[in-house]
Amino acid sequence: xxxxxxxxxxxxxxxxxxxxxxxxxxxxxxxxxxxxxxxxxxxxxxxxxxxxxxxxxxxxxxxxxxxxxxxxxxxxxxxxxxxxxxxxxxxxxxxxxxxxxxxxxxxxxxxxxxxxxxxxxxxxxxxxxxxxxxxxxxxxxxxxxxxxxxxxxxxxxxxxxxxxxxxxxxxxxxxxxxxxxxxxxxxxxxxxxxxxxxxxxxxxxxxxxxxxxxxxxxxxxxxxxxxxxxxxxxxxxxxxxxxxxxxxxxxxxxxxxxxxxxxxxxxxxxxxxxxxxxxxxxxxxxxxxxxxxxxxxxx
Amino acid sequence: xxxxxxxxxxxxxxxxxxxxxxxxxxxxxxxxxxxxxxxxxxxxxxxxxxxxxxxxxxxxxxxxxxxxxxxxxxxxxxxxxxxxxxxxxxxxxxxxxxxxxxxxxxxxxxxxxxxxxxxxxxxxxxxxxxxxxxxxxxxxxxxxxxxxxxxxxxxxxxxxxxxxxxxxxxxxxxxxxxxxxxxxxxxxxxxxxxxxxxxxxxxxxxxxxxxxxxxxxxxxxxxxxxxxxxxxxxxxxxxxxxxxxxxxxxxxxxxxxxxxxxxxxxxxxxxxxxxxxxxxxxx
Numbered sequence: 001x002x003x004x005x006x007x008x009x010x011x012x013x014x015x016x017x018x019x020x021x022x023x024x025x026x027x028x029x030x031x032x033x034x035x036x037x038x039x040x041x042x043x044x045x046x047x048x049x050x051x052x053x054x055x056x057x058x059x060x061x062x063x064x065x066x067x068x069x070x071x072x073x074x075x076x077x078x079x080x081x082x083x084x085x086x087x088x089x090x091x092x093x094x095x096x097x098x099x100x101x102x103x104x105x106x107x108x109x110x111x112x113x114x115x116x117x118x119x120x121x122x123x124x125x126x127x128x129x130x131x132x133x134x135x136x137x138x139x140x141x142x143x144x145x146x147x148x149x150x151x152x153x154x155x156x157x158x159x160x161x162x163x164x165x166x167x168x169x170x171x172x173x174x175x176x177x178x179x180x181x182x183x184x185x186x187x188x189x190x191x192x193x194x195x196x197x198x199x200x201x202x203x204x205x206x207x208x209x210x211x212x213x214x215x216x217x218x219x220x221x222x223x224x225x226x227x228x229x230x231x232x233x234x235x236x237x238x239x240x241x242x243x244x245x246x247x248x249x250x251x252x253x254x255x256x257x258x259x260x261x262x263x264x265x266x267x268x269x270x271x272x273x274x275x276x277x278x279x280x281x282x283x284x285x286x287x288x289x290x291x292x293x294x295x296x297x298x299x
Numbered sequence: 300x301x302x303x304x305x306x307x308x309x310x311x312x313x314x315x316x317x318x319x320x321x322x323x324x325x326x327x328x329x330x331x332x333x334x335x336x337x338x339x340x341x342x343x344x345x346x347x348x349x350x351x352x353x354x355x356x357x358x359x360x361x362x363x364x365x366x367x368x369x370x371x372x373x374x375x376x377x378x379x380x381x382x383x384x385x386x387x388x389x390x391x392x393x394x395x396x397x398x399x400x401x402x403x404x405x406x407x408x409x410x411x412x413x414x415x416x417x418x419x420x421x422x423x424x425x426x427x428x429x430x431x432x433x434x435x436x437x438x439x440x441x442x443x444x445x446x447x448x449x450x451x452x453x454x455x456x457x458x459x460x461x462x463x464x465x466x467x468x469x470x471x472x473x474x475x476x477x478x479x480x481x482x483x484x485x486x487x488x489x490x491x492x493x494x495x496x497x498x499x500x501x502x503x504x505x506x507x508x509x510x511x512x513x514x515x516x517x518x519x520x521x522x523x524x525x526x527x528x529x530x531x532x533x534x535x536x537x538x539x540x541x542x543x544x545x546x547x548x549x550x551x552x553x554x555x556x557x558x559x560x561x562x563x564x565x566x567x568x569x570x571x572x573x574x575x576x577x578x579x580x581x582x
Contacts, residue, residue, distance in 0.1 A: 016474040018484055023391060030387040030399075033380045036428075037452050038405050041417035044427065048420055087326045094320040097313055106323075108567065112331055115559045117513025118411075119533040120552045123540065124334035127341050132545055134337060158330050181313055191314035213408075220410030223515035227537060240412040240516070247416050247520065256420075259413040266408035270401050 045263045048256035060246075060257035068234045069242035069258070072150065076238065077218040080157050084214050088165025089207070093199075095166075096173035097181070107170070110163050121159045122227025125152055148230030153238065156224040161217045168210030169203055176202055205283070209276040216269040220262055342553045345546040353550040358526050359535060363554075365443055366532040370511035373450035377507045378500055381458025388459070389466040406455050411516025418449055419520040441523030446531065449517040454507030461503035465496050465577065498573035505569055509562040513555065 018026070050057055060066060091110065095103060113121065127133050129146035139146060146152045180202065184194040200207075222240040229236045231245065239262060246255035342350070353359065387393070388400055406414065422429045422439040432439055439445050469492065477487040515533040522529040532555055539548035 016471065016478055016484075016487070026383055027387050027391055027393060029380065030384045033384060034399060034402065037455055038402050040421055040427065041414060041452070042405070044417045044421050045413065048417075083326075087323065090319040091323040091327070094316060094323055098311055098316050098320075100316075100320070108563070109332075110327070111563070112335070115509060115513075115563045116335075117515060117533045117536075117552075117555055117559070119515050119536050120338070120513070120555060123536060123548055123552050124338045126540065127337040127545070127549065128334050130545070155330070159334065162327070162330055178311065178313055185312055185314075195315075216408055220408075220413070222410055222412040223533065226515075227540065240410050243412050243416065252420070255416055259410075259416060262410045262413050266405065266410070266413075269408040270404055273404065274397070274401050 042263065045256055045260055048252060049260040052253045056253055057257045060254035061261070065233050065237065066242060066258055069237045069239050072153070072237065073219050073239040075150070076154055076157050077215050079154050080161055080218045081211060081215055083158060084162050084165050085207070085211055087162060088169055088210055091166040092169035092173050096170050097178050110166055113159055113163055118160060118221070118223025119227055121224035122156050125155050125159070125228055147228050148232065149236060152228035153225050153236060156228045157218050157221050160221050160224050161214045164214040164217060165207070165210035168206050168213065172203055172206040205276045205279045209273055212269055212272040216265055219265060338549060338552055338556065341545070341549045345550055349546065350550045353547045354554050358530070359551060361527045362530050362532045362535045365446060365529065366512060369443060369446040369450050370508050372447045373454050373511050374504050374508040376447070376451050377454045377458045378504050381455065381503060382462055382496070382500060385459045385462040385466055389463060403456050403459050406453050411453065411514065414452055415449065415517040415520035418452060418517065422448060422521065440521050441529065443529060445521040445523070446518055446529065449521050450511040450514060453514050453517055454511050457506040457510065458500065458503030461499045461506065462496050465499040468577065469495060495576070498569060498576050502566060502569040502573055505562060505566045509559060509566065512558060512562070
């Protein structure tokens with residue numbers, strides 16, 4: 001994606017390039033804007049987290065409430081991630097490889113969770129499972145808690161993150177077409193074999209990035225989870241909610257210490273994106289130069 | 300390209316269509332569509348007069364004004380600076396360019412609550428930026444301006460990421476032709492490049508606006524949340540819910556949902572315009 005500009009930038013001619021003061025101004029504005037909105041907030045997180053020293057930083061992370069929040073966040077992600085990966089692969093397979101009526105409608109609908117406010121994402125589950133909700137009386141009669149409990153947190157997180165894997169895979173699988181799968185079938189592969197040995201190797205990097213992104217969003221979701229959680233310490237507090245509670249109690253260093261964990265996760269996610277883009281570009285080049293190259297050489 | 304070559308209702312030899320589509324619809328229906336339908340159904344159960352009273356209450360009107368106003372301002376800021384950032388990333392070489400390019404996605408990856416407390420600590424009266432700004436008489440945290448700052452952060456990647464690919468694909472010959480026909484550089488930019496990236500700019504604006512309208516986590520820390528002054532609509536929904544006023548929360552949520560749908564539709568139309576334009580000038 002970012003290879004093309006280099007050829008343009010490498011040969012600036014007088015007629016199609018800006019004079020140097022303009023260039024310096026635009027670069028300066030770019031640096032100032034990104035510095036102000038991206039670099040400074042990042043620096044602030046780590047500076048504040050370490051304000052009271054490494055000892056206090058560490059104490060905030062091993063605090064029992066923090067540990068239970070880490071546990072709940074990891075549990076939520078561990079449930080949400082496999083479900084959304086399966087959904088993403090299934091949706092991308094149907095949408096990218098087949099033509100059917102209503103496809104573009106489905107494609108638009110899949111974006112719905114991105115279009116609604118995270119607060120609404122939580123609210124709709126309160127309306128279904130809450131005390132005054134559709135299933136509220138039934139759940140209460142059977143002693144099942146969904147809202148203000150872990151199932152509600154998982155459901156709200158599922159809603160918010162469900163398009164992520166599908167959105168990564170659909171354009172990728174559309175661009176790959178159906179020829180390779182068809183060839184595998186003609187050569188006698190069964191459906192499962194075709195998927196495992198042709199489709200999966202082709203989409204593995206996109207799938208990996210989708211999963212990383214889904215994981216980051218699942219661990220970092222705040223609004224939707226905040227509505228359904230009830231903020232019960234040690235029970236229904238995720239990492240982001242723990243950050244909020246510490247911050248509102250003026251325990252700033254502790255809040256930023258926990259926040260720094262989530263920030264590191266975000267940075268790892270950005271790194272993963274670069275890695276995946278680099279790998280796909282390389283895979284694309286390899287496929288261009290050697291048509292006989294096997295996509296499953298490593299397997 | 301491959302899609303256009305396929306006949307519309309091609310019978311495919313690939314297996315698994317029924318299973319994949321069936322699972323997709325079942326899962327999506329259970330997780331997304333049925334709960335969203337609950338919102339609409341619950342909305343119709345709210346008494347009409349009470350519904351109207353809730354969504355036209357002074358506190359709600361003030362919240363709409365702030366939410367829409369701040370979201371529009373933030374999206375406008377992002378159009379201007381996003382275009383400049385995209386231009387610099389595509390056209391110029393500078394140190395750490397790869398890192399800067401990767402960092403643009405930070406607002407997508409950083410949890411909103413973390414962004415919220417980080418921005419608040421920066422712009423609070425004691426913060427790195429808040430102290431000098433307060434000395435200049437411009438308080439940012441706990442004012443509507445703080446809301447704009449938070450929404451600018453969350454919307455930052457949209458314009459950059461929609462404009463960047465269009466600039467990359469832009470044919471250098473167009474600019475050379477304009478220059479050889481005697482156009483000044485600024486004329487080329489205004490008459491050749493700007494019309495080319497206009498659909499992408501509009502799409503990025505709408506995407507940033509849609510994201511900003513519903514934003515919650517990054518705003519509630521920096522806003523101060525004073526009723527009638529610095530209270531956004533999503534927060535008002537949460538407050539109604541905490542007061543067990545489910546009907547009121549539903550009514551406000553439906554207003555937000557309607558706004559989101561209009562924006563989603565607009566974005567779809569803009570993207571169609573954008574692809575048509577690019578297809579017309581592409582190969």
